[in-house]
Amino acid sequence: MTVKSANLYARIEPDVKEQAERILSALGVPASNAITMFYKQIIIQRGLPFEVKLPAARPLSIDALSKDELDAELEKGYSDIIEGKTRAAKTVFDEIRRDLNL
Secondary structure, three states: OOOOOOOHHHHHHHHHHHHHHHHHHHHHHHHHHHHHHHHHHHHHOOOOOOOOOOOOOOOOOOHHHHHHHHHHHHHHHHHHOOOOOOOOOHHHHHHHHHHHOO
């Protein structure tokens, strides 16, 4: 077994650290092991083990949409309703609060 003797010091937002450690704890994975796994994946992948890119540009408001773009968005929403691919907002927010232990 390899002796772990290198230290890593990083500054991170307390809320991000707390949320991540809560998830890791539920998984039974100590934070130091998770960091080691992340570093090993960087070595194996020869880069970050996930895609890093800017999100696709989306209009910020309905006013920025062309008529065709607005029609397409409305059609997508209508199709989701017809196909039952929607959930009540209260249900979604309750799940978010539960997951964050709020």
